[in-house]
Amino acid sequence: MNGTGTAAEDRVFAALANATRREVLRLLRECGPQPVQALADHFDMRRPSLSEHLRVLREAGLVSEQRSGRQRIYRLEAAPLAEVQDWLHPYERFWRERLRGLGDLLDRMPDDDPS
Amino acid sequence: MNGTGTAAEDRVFAALANATRREVLRLLRECGPQPVQALADHFDMRRPSLSEHLRVLREAGLVSEQRSGRQRIYRLEAAPLAEVQDWLHPYERFWRERLRGLGDLLDRMPDDDPS
DNA sequence: TTGACGCGTAGGGGATCGCCTACCTATTCT
DNA sequence: AGAATAGGTAGGCGATCCCCTACGCGTCAA
Numbered sequence: 140m141n142g143t144g145t146a147a148e149d150r151v152f153a154a155l156a157n158a159t160r161r162e163v164l165r166l167l168r169e170c171g172p173q174p175v176q177a178l179a180d181h182f183d184m185r186r187p188s189l190s191e192h193l194r195v196l197r198e199a200g201l202v203s204e205q206r207s208g209r210q211r212i213y214r215l216e217a218a219p220l221a222e223v224q225d226w227l228h229p230y231e232r233f234w235r236e237r238l239r240g241l242g243d244l245l246d247r248m249p250d251d252d253p254s
Numbered sequence: 255m256n257g258t259g260t261a262a263e264d265r266v267f268a269a270l271a272n273a274t275r276r277e278v279l280r281l282l283r284e285c286g287p288q289p290v291q292a293l294a295d296h297f298d299m300r301r302p303s304l305s306e307h308l309r310v311l312r313e314a315g316l317v318s319e320q321r322s323g324r325q326r327i328y329r330l331e332a333a334p335l336a337e338v339q340d341w342l343h344p345y346e347r348f349w350r351e352r353l354r355g356l357g358d359l360l361d362r363m364p365d366d367d368p369s
Numbered sequence: 370t371t372g373a374c375g376c377g378t379a380g381g382g383g384a385t386c387g388c389c390t391a392c393c394t395a396t397t398c399t
Numbered sequence: 400a401g402a403a404t405a406g407g408t409a410g411g412c413g414a415t416c417c418c419c420t421a422c423g424c425g426t427c428a429a
C-alpha cells in the first residue's frame with residue numbers, strides 16, 4: 140500500500156532542495172492555504188516561475204490544490220515530511236553522541252570486540 | 255558560533271537531493287568510517303565521480319575526511335542533519351493532524367468495503 | 370628510484386534546473 | 400458578448416548537475 144519507493148523519496152528531497160520551494164511550504168504552514176497570486180507576492184519572481192515550483196511541490200505530494208472559482212487554493216500536505224523524518228531517525232543517535240562527546244569512541248568501532 | 259545562515263541550510267538540502275549521496279551517508283552510518291575506494295565499490299560509477307559527491311557532502315558538513323597514509327578516511331558528521339530535523343519540527347503537527355484526520359475519515363468510510 | 374596505488378582536480382558533454390516572455394483556457398464582472 | 404482576472408503551459412536560454420576520461424600529486428613497495 141505504501142508506494143514509497145526511492146522515486147517518491149527522490150522527488151521529496153529534490154523538492155526541498157530549493158529555497159523558494161521551502162519558503163512556499165513555510166508560507167502555507169504559517170498563513171494557511173492560499174491562491175497562487177498571494178504566494179507569488181512574497182517572491183521576486185514572475186508568477187509562471189512560481190507555478191512551476193508549485194508543480195514540483197505537487198508532484199512530490201507536499202502541496203495539494205483545490206479549485207475555487209478561477210483560483211487555485213494551495214494547501215500544505217506535510218505527510219511526505221514525515222517520511223523525511225523517518226529517514227532522518229537512524230542518524231539521530233550520531234549527532235546526539237557527538238554532542239555528548241562520545242562520538243570518537245563509537246566511530247572507531249566497526250563491528251569488533253574491544254578486550 | 256552557529257554560522258547557520260540560509261547558505262549552509264541550502265548546501266545541506268542540496269547535498270541530500272541526490273540518491274548516491276544519501277546512500278554514502280547510509281554506508282558511513284552502517285559500516286563506519288571508510289576510505290574512498292571502499293565506498294566506491296558500492297556504486298556503478300567511476301571513482302572520480304564519487305569523489306565529487308564526497309566534496310559536496312564535505313562542503314555541507316555532512317562528512318569529514320582524515321588522512322591515513324595514502325588513504326582518506328571519510329566519516330559521517332550528522333550535526334547538519336540535526337538542523338534538518340529542527341527545520342522539520344514546525345511541520346510535525348500538520349502531518350499528525352492529517353493522519354488523525356485520515357483515520358477519522360477512514361472510520362467513517364461507508365462505500366469502500368472489498369470482500 | 371621506479372613503479373603501483375589512493376585520491377583529488379580539470380575539463381568536456383549531455384541532461385536538468387530555474388528563470389524569463391509569450392500564449393492559452395477557464396471563470397467572473399460589466 | 401466582451402474585458403478583466405487567475406493561473407497553467409510552451410519554449411528559449413544561461414547556469415548548474417552529474418557523469419565521464421585524462422592527468423597530477425603524494426605515499427608505499429621493490
